[in-house]
Amino acid sequence: MSSNREFGILVAVDGSPESHAALRFAAQEATLRRRPVTVMHVVSPIVVTWPIEPVVTDFYQWQEDNAADVLRRSQETLQSFGDTELDVRIEVRHDGIVTELSNASRDADMMVIGSRGLGPVGGVALGSVSRAMLHHAECPVVVVKEGAVRATDRKLPVLLGIDGSPASEAATAFAFEEASRRGVDLIALHAWSDVAVFPIVGMSWQQREDEGHEILGERLAGRQEAYPDVRVVRRIVCDKAARWLIDEAKQAQLVVVGSRGRGGIPAMLLGSISAAVAECATTPVAVVRDGRHRA
Structure with missing residues (x-):
């Protein structure tokens, strides 16, 4: 196994029920493979073309607070898996979601991602990020739906x-x-x-x-x-x-x-x-x- 695949089982999280299902699958897979789990949350930058600095500052702070909350709940989900020897690593990235996940996939054994996230079109069966990962990830991608891991x-x-x-x-x-x-x-x-x-x-x-x-x-x-x-x-x-x-x-x-x-x-x-x-x-x-x- 190549030593530079530092992320092991890479799971992308956004706080949605699907991402928590992905976490449970990732924990199961990491236990089977005896590999670490890397929980990654990406904070996407916002681009504005007019001077609304107070609003932008507040939104930046909300993004950071939301990232901390998503990762906290993700760790709780992994802890509920019951494997005390599970090696869990946390990653927060600040750039485009697809770009960051694609780059990280180069150093992962597998990427696990929810079938859809908290995007504007919540009713679609396969979200834009998960669909993009099927095209661009540099490792196998597992798509997990809510309630799929029993x-x-x-x-x-x-x-x-x-x-x-x-x-x-x-x-x-x-x-x-x-x-x-x-x-x-x-x-x-x-x-x-x-x-x-x-x-x-x-x-x-x-x-x-x-x-x-x-x-x-x-x-x-x-x-x-x-x-x-x-x-x-x-x-x-x-x-x-x-x-x-x-x-x-x-x-x-x-x-x-x-x-x-x-x-x-x-x-x-x-x-x-x-x-x-x-x-x-x-x-x-x-x-x-x-x-x-x-x-």
Whole structure:
């Protein structure tokens, strides 16, 4: 493990219920990995074009007071986790949120972030910051919704979406590691079609199923030997991959997807399937960009 990854499990907090759910996931992950948790809150600068110095000064003070309150409540959430040996570090940054989190992600094993924060559009399923991190973070990103981390879920499997592209290799490695750490099964799911058109005249489902098993065999080759403790359950489905992953996520403790795959524009950093799953799944979703996972 590279010594410069000083942040360990990096969790971004803003005081929202989602960020407290992210804290609980980060504490669980740090315990499994025996790594520190870095709690980061970013105070964004404000830009004004007219002389209202008293108002600006008051707002600056409110931001600092709010940062202190957010971090205090974050520490209380981590203390309630019950692991007295948890190494917790606190970071306050003053710059653009996306810029600071992106820079910090270079020195983190993983970033954990709430699905949405306290921004002006609170009703959106995936906030602007969490969406930006899926594109720009230099490490795997786990998106967590409020109420997504429950003690009763610890025996549920890890769910991996495999699309057959090389981009899913990093996600596969990550999923095996997570299943091994948790001591649970790994469900490897492959959807042979992104279009719900089954059945089509002249189409052989047996042939498609055989092709799917071949793809899974190729992508899982070597991983099962490296992780003999992980029982792998292979699933071949004929439908839109995102729909199956979102549905299967209800019976999983973590969903792992790659950053892009079949379909879409190769130059795009985030595929439509991973975006849809991160947006809609109620289970924590790890999005692993190709080349961003380092064992």
